[in-house]
Amino acid sequence: MANAWFHHLLLVFVTSCNWVYQADAYEIEFVDYSSTLPRIHGHTVIRTVLENAEKKFELMKTLNISKCFDDVDSKDKVEEIHWWHDPRRPHPEDSIETGNHHMDIFASPRKAKEIQTLLKRSNLTAVTLIDDVHRLFKRGMPKKRRRSNRMTWTNYQSAATINRFLDLVAKKVPHATTEVIGKTAEGRELKVLKLNTNNAAKAFWIDGGIHAREWISPAVVTFIIKEFVSNYSRHKTVIDSYQWYFLPLMNPDGYEYSRTKDRMWRKTRSPSLRKGGCVGVDANRNWNHKWMVVGASQDTCSEVYAGPYPESEKCVVAVRDYVLKRLKPRKDVQLVAFYTFHSYYQGWMSPWGWTSATPQRHDE
Ligand SMILES: [Zn+2]
Structure with a gap:
């Protein structure tokens, strides 16, 4: 049955x-x-990887970025630089085995250049995760x-x-x-x-x-x-x-x-x-x-x-x-x-x- x-x-x-x-x-x-x-053009997302938490906090201090892109009110003017992922929260790519920490930074073309120079000077990697956020948004529209x-x-x-x-x-x-x-x-x-x-x-x-x-x-x-x-x-x-x-x-x-x-x-x-x-x-x-x-x-x-x-x-x-x-x-x-x-x-x-x-x- x-x-x-x-x-x-x-x-x-x-x-x-x-x-x-x-x-x-x-x-x-x-x-x-x-x-x-949002009115942005040519803004990129840069990712860097830090060896440990101390290095991450050090870089957070140096960069002194106040807001996450996620927290930007729609009426706000999008500033030149934001955290793309809140660095106070664990990043999904962080590895427990190696203890490394990832940081994603949203930046205008001008700021992106500055960040890249700064990271290079500190012997840190700088990978472009998204080369044009606006273009990516456009691609996702209905x-x-x-x-x-x-x-x-x-x-x-x-x-x-x-x-x-x-x-x-x-x-x-x-x-x-x-x-x-x-x-x-x-x-x-x-x-x-x-x-x-x-x-x-x-x-x-x-x-x-x-x-x-x-x-x-x-x-x-x-x-x-x-x-x-x-x-x-x-x-x-x-x-x-x-x-x-x-x-x-x-x-x-x-x-x-x-x-x-x-x-x-x-x-x-x-x-x-x-x-x-x-x-x-x-x-x-x-x-x-x-x-x-x-x-x-x-x-x-x-x-x-x-x-x-x-x-x-x-x-x-x-x-x-x-x-x-x-x-x-x-x-x-x-x-x-x-x-x-x-x-x-x-x-x-x-x-x-x-x-x-x-x-x-x-x-x-
Ligand atoms: Zn949500």
Whole structure:
């Protein structure tokens, strides 16, 4: 019986293979990106490698750079030099074996020359990691597709297209359903795709796009969905082991704003409660857990503005309620993983964010 059921399931998945590529037509909007990009030209990212932490701190002192590119408010004038990766945090390329430290510096053409000379004089390497940041941004902007206008992963898609993709998966793939778990400040739907092939006792949550400008994040989450539903037999063991919950776009308002108005937009788009305050909250500083304890600001214009109070943001409330009130009380399934995709680096961050101490059951 179980065998017959499995064959039926397999057949359904096999016949639904590649449906993504034959799916209904989607429009892909062309965005005039020129006004959405930060006003930079010819800026590069230079990487240097230091032997140890002391040398790193020494160089930090010498360079005396005050801001990270990530913290630059969209309204700020982009200065000539920024940290590309915050040197106070571990760099993903740092090696435990050799104990070396990497530093990535964003610099204008003029400053880049100065840095290179300085590094050379100190016998340090200076590799150009990105030779033109502006050109790289331009390359990543949504493109008009000439022949095909379907959901693809060679282009960054709009929030509307992503949500239509989720609905299409739910329509065409057995055991997949969608649910709107809430709405954003601008009224966009927060859509979760659920995939439950095996009534597994464990649930797995994956969300993306909490930070608007990190476009690769929703693209990766939708790619995982596509891979799961069009290559079921290849991923059967992992798919069957969990009940899956995907929220590719946690901050669709910010995402759309970053596509159409300001490429560097990071926060939500909720209006400020303070008179004359800036729009938006960093949703990833808005959770009601150690709110405002570390790496957060009460300046409404800051890129890490934590909001007027914890969980002021509709998307944060929607996820909190769904996870704590709907998923957690269930007796048939236990939520065992909660993943959030960010960019840019290939790093793995595990709790906690506010202390270097590890939580109970960290080893699991
Ligand atoms: Zn992020």
